[in-house]
Amino acid sequence: MGVLTDYFRAADAGVVVKYLELSDAASPVGELDGVQAKSVDPDVVLGRLVAAASGGSFVDLDSRAVWPTTPAPTDVPEEGDPWAEGPWVSEVGASARDALAGVSDVAAVTAVWVEAEEVYGDAADWEPFVAELVALARRARDAGESLFCWVSL
Template sequence: MGVLTDYFRAADAESVVQALRRLDGGPLVGTRSPAFDGVEAKGIDVCVVLGQLIAAIKQVPWTVELVEEKTVWPATPPPGPDDLGDENDPWGTGPWVSELDNTTRDALAGVFDADVSRVVTEWVQAEELAGVRADDIEPLAKELVHLARRARDAGDRLYCWTCL
């Protein structure tokens, strides 16, 4: 079973929470158009894989703290550690949404189109992307860069929706 991840932009966490209360299937679904402007990025988790892209952009070593995130969904506080895993508990079953820090948004948004190939060539060196060719993942990197630019230009935040 793979992990599904969608990156999207929104004005604030409250608008995300309100939309997710009405949506079934994630932020990029909708009856006529997606609920949010975003990018499908299966398996590109925030801390590790996206973090390694940010490290390649910033030309710094990757650390798990490189991308800061704050959980905004589930909207209820997490239960105690002994309560996780109940099939009715969204903290155990997902989906989950994290708000990314603006430093991450701005790092992505600041990549020039002409530099994407160079950044991706470094990004695919990450162990978690073993076997992935730069040519295959470059379109996703471009989509993430363009999404971040739209978010920055609109004063929006970036979010990551994750589902098992």
């Protein structure tokens, strides 16, 4: 079983929650502007990409959970709890969105990013995804929107 991760843009968390409450789609990508990103988790792997984009080391993405809307359990969630089964959606911080939106050399950033131990594959395989994510981040920034990550098992 793999982890599915998709990135998309929306005006705010309220729009995302309303969408998830009303939709039975597996992922918002397709109905909302986004990109599919199998295995690019919103914490470590995306953090490595944002670090490559900003010329630094690992970056705190300042992300926050927006779905499920119930408080996260302090212990292991029980079967049937939305925190146990997903999907989960988090909002990526504006500084991470802006770092991605500011990428001018996708090939160079991708080449640095694929050197991270958490990234599998070579730069040629990942460059189209990075280009799509950079373009998505630009559209989000230019529209005053946020980036979100949808995760499902």
